[in-house]
Amino acid sequence: MLLQELTEARVTPDAKFMAGMERAIDRVLRKYQDHLDANNDEDDIDLLADMLDDATSKFPVGFYASDDDVKDPNEWISAEAGVDDGEFMNIVLHSKNLEGKYGPKTFKNILMRALKHEAIHWGQYGKIGHDKLDDLVSGHQKGQEKMHKTGDPLDWMREYLKDPHELMAYASDLADEIKDLDNPDQVLRNPEAHKADLPSYQRYRQVFEPNSKELRQLLKYTADYYSNSI
Numbered sequence: 001m002l003l004q005e006l007t008e009a010r011v012t013p014d015a016k017f018m019a020g021m022e023r024a025i026d027r028v029l030r031k032y033q034d035h036l037d038a039n040n041d042e043d044d045i046d047l048l049a050d051m052l053d054d055a056t057s058k059f060p061v062g063f064y065a066s067d068d069d070v071k072d073p074n075e076w077i078s079a080e081a082g083v084d085d086g087e088f089m090n091i092v093l094h095s096k097n098l099e100g101k102y103g104p105k106t107f108k109n110i111l112m113r114a115l116k117h118e119a120i121h122w123g124q125y126g127k128i129g130h131d132k133l134d135d136l137v138s139g140h141q142k143g144q145e146k147m148h149k150t151g152d153p154l155d156w157m158r159e160y161l162k163d164p165h166e167l168m169a170y171a172s173d174l175a176d177e178i179k180d181l182d183n184p185d186q187v188l189r190n191p192e193a194h195k196a197d198l199p200s201y202q203r204y205r206q207v208f209e210p211n212s213k214e215l216r217q218l219l220k221y222t223a224d225y226y227s228n229s230i
Contacts (some may be wrong), residue, residue: 013119024055045095061089081118120169139163158207171221175199
């Protein structure tokens with residue numbers, strides 16, 4: 001898949017995968033609510049991760065709980081996707097950020113969004129061709145190299161976020177964030193005025209100006225994802 005193709009062709013996640021994962025997650029969240037009801041609403045994120053891992057065992061997705069400190073206290077979930085012998089995805093639940101704050105609706109929205117983001121990457125890898133991925137240098141890798149030279153983590157973030165793959169996947173996230181708001185059409189026309197409600201847009205605005213080519217491409221994808229989901 002050429003760079004030009006990446007910037008023109010919107011990739012969507014596999015619908016069967018997303019639907020199957022959502023059904024499994026709904027079952028788990030009902031069972032986890034039973035655990036909370038029986039234990040005075042005391043969270044057990046290790047249990048939640050194990051329940052999700054068991055319920056989704058037929059999919060190439062692994063769920064894990066981590067007690068590590070995370071810089072952003074609002075980051076409940078981290079995710080990564082790749083291709084080895086086959087597609088794989090790892091989802092990490094950040095226990096310290098989830099305990100006492102977990103809410104089923106918010107958790108499900110965040111989790112489904114993370115799954116969708118990573119499944120879009122699977123689709124991108126398929127278009128490129130799995131046999132060509134070893135020759136691909138990702139924005140993450142470029143950013144790591146640059147940060148090692150400069151010592152500035154913003155250099156990593158800039159390279160990571162301007163990667164065409166990430167621009168596309170974050171645009172899907174942003175479209176969903178916009179749809180969750182009461183005035184989505186207005187927000188889509190002027191996300192800068194509503195950035196406090198748009199985590200994905202905020203992330204890009206940390207390193208890019210509103211009129212930058214990266215922000216323009218992000219919003220182009222966002223409008224496309226939004227218009228194809230309403």
